[in-house]
Amino acid sequence: MSAQGRQTIASYSPCAEAERAVDYLSDQEFPGERVAIVGHGLHLVGQVVGRVGFGRAALSGAAPGALIDWIFGIRQARLQAANVGHPIVQPLEPGENWRWCYVHEAVV
Known part of the structure; x- marks a missing residue:
């Protein structure tokens, strides 16, 4: 208009x-x-282009931050694996039973 x-x-x-x-x-x-x-x-x-609900507003703010955190987390884990010589990581969460190898980029 x-x-x-x-x-x-x-x-x-x-x-x-x-x-x-x-x-x-x-x-x-x-x-x-x-x-x-x-x-x-x-x-x-x-x-004004329309109404945005609480969930959509929260996700539109949280999603970019979560993505950036994930990218930097992967980068930090790779650097740690290279510097310390421990290429395998596993979670400390009870009930979680998986391991990730940064050398082979696979679950072991």
Whole structure:
């Protein structure tokens, strides 16, 4: 929708009040993709694209961090195996009974 086609339905001084109003509209099942928060004197328009639930928001924040941790964990384990001379690792968790060999890159 173009800027000329927008209709002002409310004005708020702090942005937090505008965000609360959008949250309220979303709770009332108003189609969020039709809402925009426009700041005066700014060069940015925040377009609401829809509602995101708690689970999706948590996953979208946690997934990149978990991936980076996994990559650095593998890197650190490989360096440790090379420096110490112990290429096989196993978990300390009770009931876990597997081992990984970094030389052969296989479960042993």
